[in-house]
Amino acid sequence: MDYSIRICGEAGQGIQTVGDTLSRVFARNGYHVFTHQDYESRIRGGHNFYQVRIADRPLTAACDRIDILIAFDVESMEKDALFVAEQGQIIYDSTVLKQKPDGRKFLDIPFTSLAIEHGGSRIMANTVATGAILGLLGMDMDILFKIISDTFQKKGDDVIKANVAAAAAGYDFAVKGCASCSFSAAARAEQKMLIAGIDAIGVGALASGCKFYAAYPMTPSTGIMNYLAGKSQEFGIIVEQAEDEIAAINMALGASFGGVRAMTASSGGGFALMVEGLSLAAMTETPIVIGLGQRPGPATGFPTRTEQAELQFALYTAHGEFPRIIFAPGDPEQALYLTNKAFDLSEKYQVPAFVIFDQYLADTQWTYAGLDLNRLVYTDYRLRADSLSGLSEYKRHAYTETGVSPLAVPGQSRHIVVTDSDEHDEDGHLVEDAETRKKMVEKRLLRKMPLIQKEIAPPMLYGAADAEIVLVGWGSTYGVIKEAVDELSGKQSVAMLHFSEIFPFPGTDGFDFLGLLRNAKKTICIEQNAMGQFARLVRAETGFEFSAAINRYDGRPFTVENLLGELHGHIG
Amino acid sequence: MATLDDYKGQTPAWCPGCGNFSILRTFKEALVELGLEPHQFTIVSGIGQAAKFPHYLKCNTFNGLHGRSLPVATGLRLANHEMLVFAVAGDGDCYGEGGNHLMHAMRKNVNVKLFVHDNQVYGLTKGQASPTTHEGTVTKNMPFGVFSEQLNPMALAVALDCSFVARSFSGDPEHLRSIVREAVAHKGFCLVDILQPCVSFNKLNTHEWYRQRVYHIEPEYDPADRVKAFERSLEWGDRIPIGVIYRNSRLSLEERIPMIHERPLVKQSHDIAKLCDILKEFY
Ligand SMILES: Cc1ncc(C[n+]2csc(CCOP(=O)(O)OP(=O)(O)O)c2C)c(N)n1
Ligand code: SF4
Numbered sequence: 001m002d003y004s005i006r007i008c009g010e011a012g013q014g015i016q017t018v019g020d021t022l023s024r025v026f027a028r029n030g031y032h033v034f035t036h037q038d039y040e041s042r043i044r045g046g047h048n049f050y051q052v053r054i055a056d057r058p059l060t061a062a063c064d065r066i067d068i069l070i071a072f073d074v075e076s077m078e079k080d081a082l083f084v085a086e087q088g089q090i091i092y093d094s095t096v097l098k099q100k101p102d103g104r105k106f107l108d109i110p111f112t113s114l115a116i117e118h119g120g121s122r123i124m125a126n127t128v129a130t131g132a133i134l135g136l137l138g139m140d141m142d143i144l145f146k147i148i149s150d151t152f153q154k155k156g157d158d159v160i161k162a163n164v165a166a167a168a169a170g171y172d173f174a175v176k177g178c179a180s181c182s183f184s185a186a187a188r189a190e191q192k193m194l195i196a197g198i199d200a201i202g203v204g205a206l207a208s209g210c211k212f213y214a215a216y217p218m219t220p221s222t223g224i225m226n227y228l229a230g231k232s233q234e235f236g237i238i239v240e241q242a243e244d245e246i247a248a249i250n251m252a253l254g255a256s257f258g259g260v261r262a263m264t265a266s267s268g269g270g271f272a273l274m275v276e277g278l279s280l281a282a283m284t285e286t287p288i289v290i291g292l293g294q295r296p297g298p299a300t301g302f303p304t305r306t307e308q309a310e311l312q313f314a315l316y317t318a319h320g321e322f323p324r325i326i327f328a329p330g331d332p333e334q335a336l337y338l339t340n341k342a343f344d345l346s347e348k349y350q351v352p353a354f355v356i357f358d359q360y361l362a363d364t365q366w367t368y369a370g371l372d373l374n375r376l377v378y379t380d381y382r383l384r385a386d387s388l389s390g391l392s393e394y395k396r397h398a399y400t401e402t403g404v405s406p407l408a409v410p411g412q413s414r415h416i417v418v419t420d421s422d423e424h425d426e427d428g429h430l431v432e433d434a435e436t437r438k439k440m441v442e443k444r445l446l447r448k449m450p451l452i453q454k455e456i457a458p459p460m461l462y463g464a465a466d467a468e469i470v471l472v473g474w475g476s477t478y479g480v481i482k483e484a485v486d487e488l489s490g491k492q493s494v495a496m497l498h499f500s501e502i503f504p505f506p507g508t509d510g511f512d513f514l515g516l517l518r519n520a521k522k523t524i525c526i527e528q529n530a531m532g533q534f535a536r537l538v539r540a541e542t543g544f545e546f547s548a549a550i551n552r553y554d555g556r557p558f559t560v561e562n563l564l565g566e567l568h569g570h571i572g
Numbered sequence: 573m574a575t576l577d578d579y580k581g582q583t584p585a586w587c588p589g590c591g592n593f594s595i596l597r598t599f600k601e602a603l604v605e606l607g608l609e610p611h612q613f614t615i616v617s618g619i620g621q622a623a624k625f626p627h628y629l630k631c632n633t634f635n636g637l638h639g640r641s642l643p644v645a646t647g648l649r650l651a652n653h654e655m656l657v658f659a660v661a662g663d664g665d666c667y668g669e670g671g672n673h674l675m676h677a678m679r680k681n682v683n684v685k686l687f688v689h690d691n692q693v694y695g696l697t698k699g700q701a702s703p704t705t706h707e708g709t710v711t712k713n714m715p716f717g718v719f720s721e722q723l724n725p726m727a728l729a730v731a732l733d734c735s736f737v738a739r740s741f742s743g744d745p746e747h748l749r750s751i752v753r754e755a756v757a758h759k760g761f762c763l764v765d766i767l768q769p770c771v772s773f774n775k776l777n778t779h780e781w782y783r784q785r786v787y788h789i790e791p792e793y794d795p796a797d798r799v800k801a802f803e804r805s806l807e808w809g810d811r812i813p814i815g816v817i818y819r820n821s822r823l824s825l826e827e828r829i830p831m832i833h834e835r836p837l838v839k840q841s842h843d844i845a846k847l848c849d850i851l852k853e854f855y
Contacts, residue, residue, distance in 0.1 A: 027855070028855065191855060192855075193851060193854040193855050194854055194855075195851075195854045199854070203850060203851065206847065206850065207844070207847050207850070209842035211651070211837045211840065211842075212647065212650060212651055212837065214643075214647065231850075232831060233830065233831060235846070235847075236831045236832075236837070236840050237831070238650050238829060238831060238832070238837060240646075240647075240650065242643065242676075243672055243673065243675075243676035244672060246640065246643070246673075247640075247642075247643035247646075247672075247673055247676070248643075250636065250637070250640045250643035250644045250647065251643045251644070251646050251647035251650075252647060253636070253644055253647060254616070254634065254643065254644035254645060254646060254647025254648040254649075254650075254651070255647035255648065255650060255651040255837070256647075256651075257634050257644070257647075257648060257651075258647065258648040258649075258650075258651030258652040258655065258837075258838055259651060259652060259838040260651045260652075260837045260838055262647070262651075276637055276640075277637070277640070280636055280637050280640075284634070284636070370851070371851060373844070373847060373848070373850070373851070376844070378842060378844060380842070409838060410611070410614055410632040410652075410655065411611060411612065411614070411632065411652060411654070411655045413611065414609070414611050415611065416610055416611050416630060416631060416632050416633075417632050417633075418626075418627075418632065418633040418635075419633065419634055419635070420627075420633070420635040421619070421635060421636050421637055422635065428633065429582055429627050430624070430627060430635070
């Protein structure tokens with residue numbers, strides 16, 4: 001069983017509400033759920049969809065096929081209906097759409113009049129539609145009723161009752177109207193958690209002890225700010241909306257210098273403004289975690305769509321030479337753990353660490369049996385009152401074997417903490433001499449780099465190590481490549497190599513992934529950009545050339561069908 | 573108790589006769605009078621001659637980027653509002669490159685004390701016009717003279733309802749000392765514009781020029797009156813007022829943030845156990 005439901009229409013029609021509610025109902029019913037969204041950069045109108053895929057086995061990607069389409073506008077009937085499967089259903093309200101197409105696939109449900117009749121208001125049309133979907137699937141209504149009563153708790157019993165009645169009306173109408181539908185979805189044992197990539201980054205930050213977050217809103221990073229702001233009271237975290245991204249990163253550095261874990265995030269355009277601050281973090285060796293939510297550029301590009309074209313920007317941007325850490329999680333689970341690892345390594349080595357993602361990962365929701373917070377690490381690497389007052393002298397930038405100087409919190413002892421964006425001596429005071437400069441470059445860069453590199457995990461292999469065809473990806477293409485491997489196995493000898501810890505580029509000590517690539521007959525690097533930025537990185541770091549590349553750069557994510565189609569061109 | 577010697581920093585690399593020396597000495601004296609120890613406060617600065625200030629003094633220092641001292645100072649204050657935070661900047665640094673940050677620091681009213689060494693010129697980059705340079709002044713890169721209107725930081729600050737707006741003069745150490753003390757005592761964002769002759773590049777606004785014009789604001793003046801303050805802030809030319817031009821008692825940013833009422837962020841521990849239930853809302 002694997003159904004895909006697309007809710008489609010104009011912004012402002014409540015697509016999000018229906019999608020969110022349905023996906024929660026499915027996850028609580030124990031189904032594996034995968035959701036993704038497609039929307040335009042506008043608040044009302046346009047053509048948008050929210051797609052929910054449910055199955056009795058794990059799902060990791062979006063698909064093009066639609067089993068049930070809710071069409072809220074005429075455009076959906078014209079465009080999206082083409083993707084509806086042979087046995088699929090399209091539900092719509094002919095009084096709103098002013099048309100009544102013929103055919104087995106179409107089911108006209110009067111969302112609005114049922115809402116008025118049973119709920120007492122046309123606003124409940126969405127609730128009717130939600131109920132109708134559950135009716136088509138023959139699913140139990142209890143969980144939906146529970147969600148309705150939780151959602152409208154504050155609005156009182158009457159509102160809850162009205163919505164329950166509206167949902168039930170939609171349900172009954174669908175059951176009667178679609179007597180011959182073949183869908184069925186009985187409840188399953190274990191309820192699952194449902195989490196989006198962006199929230200997972202937020203949870204990761206909070207769980208890592210992040211106490212200060214400064215940012216300026218920019219899609220698709222804004223969700224981190226919203227998540228953390230919602231938790232600020234409970235967990236004592238300050239979320240500051242800065243006047244611009246330049247201020248955001250500098251505020252985060254100020255807070256980090258002051259002794260707390262700090263983060264900022266933006267997308268390419270905003271991160272462009274942060275670049276001098278990135279360099280400042282490096283020179284002053286101030287820990288910071290930077291979230292970089294990629295979206296199609298250049299300039300403002302496609303504000304609400306997806307692309308993986310800021311890897312080079314994250315890798316090479318900022319002046320001077322310094323170490324940086326770059327993680328690109330492939331799913332919300334990795335987003336949680338890698339955000340945690342970013343905080344840990346950033347403070348341990350006093351270098352900037354990135355978590356790069358994209359609109360697709362930010363918005364997609366995945367289900368898990370649970371995520372284990374015990375796997376998170378938390379070590380406070382800073383010298384605070386006790387450890388500091390015992391020291392006879394303190395130099396913020398002292399030379400050490402590892403290049404890592406003791407990181408003190410100012411104001412906690414009589415020692416003073418001095419740092420500078422100019423080249424400085426061990427005390428942190430600005431200098432001009434050649435000898436100190438050389439030693440500082442060695443300390444900051446040459447000593448730390450190899451140590452940081454040892455912390456980087458090798459790529460993940462999915463499939464056999466001696467596969468003839470190896471599909472390579474990084475970041476958010478993880479899920480779709482994985483499903484493609486599942487589809488092709490049996491017919492082909494195929495495996496996936498997925499990179500989520502990207503820089504410093506992983507070594508081959510533990511796992512000879514380069515050998516694996518060299519032994520394969522065909523290696524295909526799959527990226528959501530036009531230039532093959534990751535393939536370039538691999539070539540630069542290892543000299544290895546992939547035998548082929550698949551690049552998508554129209555602002556839309558790879559779907560299972562579309563990737564398989566592309567792959568057939570390469571491997572038959 | 574700290575003495576002047578405890579504040580001895582590196583040897584300044586300023587030109588002989590520069591107004592910055594007097595500001596440095598006076599600032600140290602004020603710190604001693606206030607009974608502050610070097611580890612009890614932090615000076616955040618950007619780039620420029622003025623911004624080298626914290627190196628010439630002994631204290632916690634974050635010497636960051638050109639124009640960016642205020643966001644760093646804001647982050648530091650929010651992380652640790654028990655720490656006294658000063659920002660020291662030049663007029664180019666703060667009114668030019670960092671203009672946006674200044675405007676918003678005043679709006680936010682973060683409790684940072686900003687001291688601008690206003691020499692009406694870019695010193696470190698050798699004499700270009702700054703936002704406070706007089707209109708018409710000819711520089712190497714402006715052979716037809718400065719076209720832009722001279723920025724009036726006092727009027728700007730009053731217009732933005734900045735919590736504490738004062739001007740002083742490097743040639744009047746006693747006055748400057750008292751302003752430093754008042755700023756430290758004030759709860760909220762403080763802008764102190766210090767008139768400072770640059771002997772190398774500013775041939776117009778010399779020591780003599782200032783001495784002839786600067787006058788002390790009379791003791792009866794009420795800095796709480798915003799309209800009067802606006803009037804006073806517009807005085808420039810033959811007579812230049814120094815003293816506290818405007819003051820209000822708006823709540824500071826730190827006071828508005830409930831999470832740090834009991835203790836600053838830096839003193840809050842990270843309790844993983846408290847996070848146990850955090851994933852519950854995703855079910
Ligand atoms: C981003 C950036 N732009 C330009 C500079 C070059 N720069 C250094 S100091 C300075 C101006 C300094 O003038 P001001 O702030 O008035 O300080 P002063 O030297 O006069 O005390 C400039 C433009 C820089 N360091 N960084
Ligand atoms: S250039 Fe001007 S401001 Fe800079 S040190 Fe020399 S006199 Fe002072």
